[in-house]
Amino acid sequence: MKRKSKGLSKREQLLNTALELFARQGIHATGIDTIAEQSRVTKKTLYAHFHSKDELVLAVLRHYDGLARNEFMRHVERRGKTPQARLLAIFDVAQRWFQQNNFYGCLFINTIGEYSDADTPIRQICKEYKKLVKGYIRELCEQAGALDPNELAEELALILEGATVTAQVSQNPKTAHIAKRAAKALIDKAIPQTRSTRSAHSQ
Amino acid sequence: MKRKSKGLSKREQLLNTALELFARQGIHATGIDTIAEQSRVTKKTLYAHFHSKDELVLAVLRHYDGLARNEFMRHVERRGKTPQARLLAIFDVAQRWFQQNNFYGCLFINTIGEYSDADTPIRQICKEYKKLVKGYIRELCEQAGALDPNELAEELALILEGATVTAQVSQNPKTAHIAKRAAKALIDKAIPQTRSTRSAHSQ
DNA sequence: TATTACATATACAGATCTGTATACTTTCAA
DNA sequence: TTGAAAGTATACAGATCTGTATATGTAATA
Numbered sequence: 152m153k154r155k156s157k158g159l160s161k162r163e164q165l166l167n168t169a170l171e172l173f174a175r176q177g178i179h180a181t182g183i184d185t186i187a188e189q190s191r192v193t194k195k196t197l198y199a200h201f202h203s204k205d206e207l208v209l210a211v212l213r214h215y216d217g218l219a220r221n222e223f224m225r226h227v228e229r230r231g232k233t234p235q236a237r238l239l240a241i242f243d244v245a246q247r248w249f250q251q252n253n254f255y256g257c258l259f260i261n262t263i264g265e266y267s268d269a270d271t272p273i274r275q276i277c278k279e280y281k282k283l284v285k286g287y288i289r290e291l292c293e294q295a296g297a298l299d300p301n302e303l304a305e306e307l308a309l310i311l312e313g314a315t316v317t318a319q320v321s322q323n324p325k326t327a328h329i330a331k332r333a334a335k336a337l338i339d340k341a342i343p344q345t346r347s348t349r350s351a352h353s354q
Numbered sequence: 355m356k357r358k359s360k361g362l363s364k365r366e367q368l369l370n371t372a373l374e375l376f377a378r379q380g381i382h383a384t385g386i387d388t389i390a391e392q393s394r395v396t397k398k399t400l401y402a403h404f405h406s407k408d409e410l411v412l413a414v415l416r417h418y419d420g421l422a423r424n425e426f427m428r429h430v431e432r433r434g435k436t437p438q439a440r441l442l443a444i445f446d447v448a449q450r451w452f453q454q455n456n457f458y459g460c461l462f463i464n465t466i467g468e469y470s471d472a473d474t475p476i477r478q479i480c481k482e483y484k485k486l487v488k489g490y491i492r493e494l495c496e497q498a499g500a501l502d503p504n505e506l507a508e509e510l511a512l513i514l515e516g517a518t519v520t521a522q523v524s525q526n527p528k529t530a531h532i533a534k535r536a537a538k539a540l541i542d543k544a545i546p547q548t549r550s551t552r553s554a555h556s557q
Numbered sequence: 558t559a560t561t562a563c564a565t566a567t568a569c570a571g572a573t574c575t576g577t578a579t580a581c582t583t584t585c586a587a
Numbered sequence: 588t589t590g591a592a593a594g595t596a597t598a599c600a601g602a603t604c605t606g607t608a609t610a611t612g613t614a615a616t617a
Contacts, residue, residue, distance in 0.1 A: 161563090161564085175470050176468075176470065177380075177382060177467060177468040177469075177470075179380060179382035179383045179468075180382045180468060182603070182604060182605085183604075183605060183606080184603085184604080184605090192564085192565095193564070193565055193566070193567090194605095194606080194607090195564080195565075195566090195607085195608090196563080196564060196565080198605095198606070198607080199563080199564090202606095203605080203606080204604095204605065204606090255467075255470045256466070256467060259523070260463070260467065260519055260522075260523070261464075261467030261468075262467075263459070263522060263523055264380060264458075264459060264463065264464030264465075264467045264468070264522075265379075265380040265382075265383060265464075265467070265468070266380075267378050267379065267380075267458045269525065277523060278523055278524065281520070281523050281524070302532075302535070305532045306532060306535065306536040308516075308520070309513065309516040309517060309520055309529070309532055309533060309536065310512065310513065310516055310536070311516070312515070312516040312519045312520050313511075313512035313513055313514070313515040313516025313517075313519070314512060314516075316463055316515045316516070316519050317484070317511070317512055317515050319463075319466060319467075320462070320463070320466055320480060320481055320484050321481065321484070322472065326512070329505075329508045329509060329512055330512060332505070332509065333509040333512065333513070333536070333540055336539065336540055336543055337536055337539055337540075340539055364593090364594080385573070385574060385575085386574075386575060386576080387573085387574080387575090395594080395595090396594070396595055396596070396597090397575090397576080397577090398577085398578095398593095398594075398595080398596090399593075399594055399595080401575095401576070401577080402593075402594085405576095406575080406576080407574095407575065407576090558617100559616100559617090560615105560616085560617080561614100561615090561616080561617095562613100562614090562615090562616100563612100563613085563614085563615105564611100564612075564613075564614095565610100565611075565612065565613090566609100566610090566611080566612095567608100567609090567610090567611105568607100568608085568609085568610105569606105569607080569608080569609100570605105570606090570607080570608095571604100571605090571606095571607105572603100572604075572605080572606105573602100573603080573604070573605100574601100574602075574603070574604080575600105575601090575602080575603100576599105576600090576601095576602105577598105577599080577600080577601105578597100578598085578599075578600095579596100579597085579598085579599100580595100580596090580597090580598105581594105581595080581596080581597105582593100582594080582595070582596095583592100583593085583594070583595090584591105584592085584593080584594095585590105585591095585592090585593105586589105586590095586591090586592105587588100587589090587590090587591100
């Protein structure tokens with residue numbers, strides 16, 4: 152056992168601190184010293200775990216990738232019981248996210264804004280994350296019986312993205328509401344209606 | 355006359371260079387020295403025009419704000435002749451933007467990712483820009499006869515945002531196509547149909 | 558108990574960053 | 588032609604950044 156108090160290894164402490172700081176301040180604006188101090192760890196230890204800042208950045212992104220996707224899907228699945236309900240629940244989950252006081256937009260989006268080089272692995276992780284989220288949405292669309300699941304998933308993923316960015320800029324969580332409204336319209340249009348949804352689809 | 359070759363004042367040269375570098379690399383990653391060198395201007399001259407980096411950043415954002423909004427509206431109005439056509443033309447204009455080789459996403463979004471402080475003037479400029487764009491879209495929605503112009507404008511602005519971010523991440527301009535498709539569905543739903551649009555709105 | 562792995566404290570090298578200072582040159586208008 | 592405005596070239600101050608080095612302390616294991 153090499154755990155200390157709070158049950159967090161040095162490595163996890165560093166990842167959490169770095170995640171918090173990167174998300175709030177951006178990556179270039181966050182120094183290694185600050186991360187080490189705030190993690191109550193020396194720079195030596197930090198560099199023992201991560202050989203460079205770039206490596207730390209990559210580790211943080213991968214760490215957050217798992218964390219975020221997992222939690223996102225978990226909440227969606229708890230909040231909606233049918234696939235179609237889950238597609239809408241996405242935006243309720245988003246709203247709760249936007250309301251958190253440590254919401255600074257999507258880390259991956261913000262990171263890509265700082266790294267425009269097309270072939271940096273940092274970009275690829277961000278790209279991959281978005282792809283996986285869209286894949287999850289597409290699964291839900293398939294299960295919900297959408298005529299063209301991929302098309303609907305593309306649209307919904309795009310709306311989620313727009314809601315996130317708009318919430319970040321406006322600092323107004325009601326953005327999620329707008330997104331949900333738009334999503335509902337598109338879902339109703341894309342899924343052959345049984346009695347499941349109560350939308351104003353005359354006839 | 356204090357113009358030099360190419361008809362650009364030192365100030366304009368600096369603003370253009372800084373804009374290009376900020377957009378490509380991000381703000382924190384771009385040094386004053388680089389901006390000065392690339393503008394073929396000494397640091398002394400730079401600081402004679404802008405008293406600090408923050409001031410330069412603000413000037414660049416304001417400069418780009420005018421430039422971008424103006425060009426955006428100009429293209430939309432040239433490409434679409436009726437208000438409703440213009441609402442769709444937004445996404446054609448966006449597509450052309452995404453295809454440019456110096457497209458690095460929305461400068462304002464990227465900038466907000468680097469400045470999370472709620473009350474920094476930098477944030478306010480970004481926020482204001484988005485508000486003005488949405489205002490323009492709302493005007494078009496009103497002219498197009500939308501039942502609830504504000505609601506439709508919120509949705510379309512959100513979709514545009516989502517398309518921009520998604521194009522930035524995926525580096526695939528077809529995102530604009532997805533956005534246009536979603537927008538069309540929402541527009542058709544929000545505007546009482548005359549014979550103007552040829553959508554598959556059975557009866 | 559001795560070893561090994563991991564951590565600390567602290568200092569430093571070398572680069573880069575923002576911003577200023579000094580001294581010289583060009584431009585143009587009164 | 589003279590004088591002010593604006594620009595150049597260059598150096599530097601002081602802070603901060605990434606990354607390394609040295610020497611010491613601690614905790615569990617063999």
